[in-house]
Amino acid sequence: MARSPNLSRRGFIMSVMTFAGSIMGIVVGLPVIGFLISPALNVTKSDAWVPVGKLDSYPVGVPTPFSFTRTKVNGWEKTVNSISVFVLRDATDKVRVFSSVCTHLGCRVTFHKDSNEFICPCHDAHFNKDGGVVSGPPPRPLDQYESKVENGALLIHVIQS
């Protein structure tokens, strides 16, 4: 029987032990690595239909504020966002839902019944009741949320980046 001149018994056993140790390391290590990085792969869904109350609870013709929070989990990072909207319902129950975020630099607008306008306090921007820019630096009208009514409840489509 011919023997390999370069591989001694001790070398062969060391090679087998190294190989077996590597396999055992992988078998034990992969689940541990998976456990450690799994939160980073756990990203919550970034869009949802959020209920904002009964449609009947909103007065006709007056933008009415509604606020809620949304929690987003992105890996180990957990973020709670406060979202404010204005719901404008007309006499035919057609609904428009405006973001309260000014389209200039992101300050919050408020609705003023006396002037019938949304006003942003940061740079004195004015938006009409339909969200259009009346004056000031905003480059576009107030953003709107998609909405729908189900069983009398108003829902808005919130997309979080």
Ligand code: FES
């Ligand atoms: S942020 Fe609203 S006008 Fe500048």
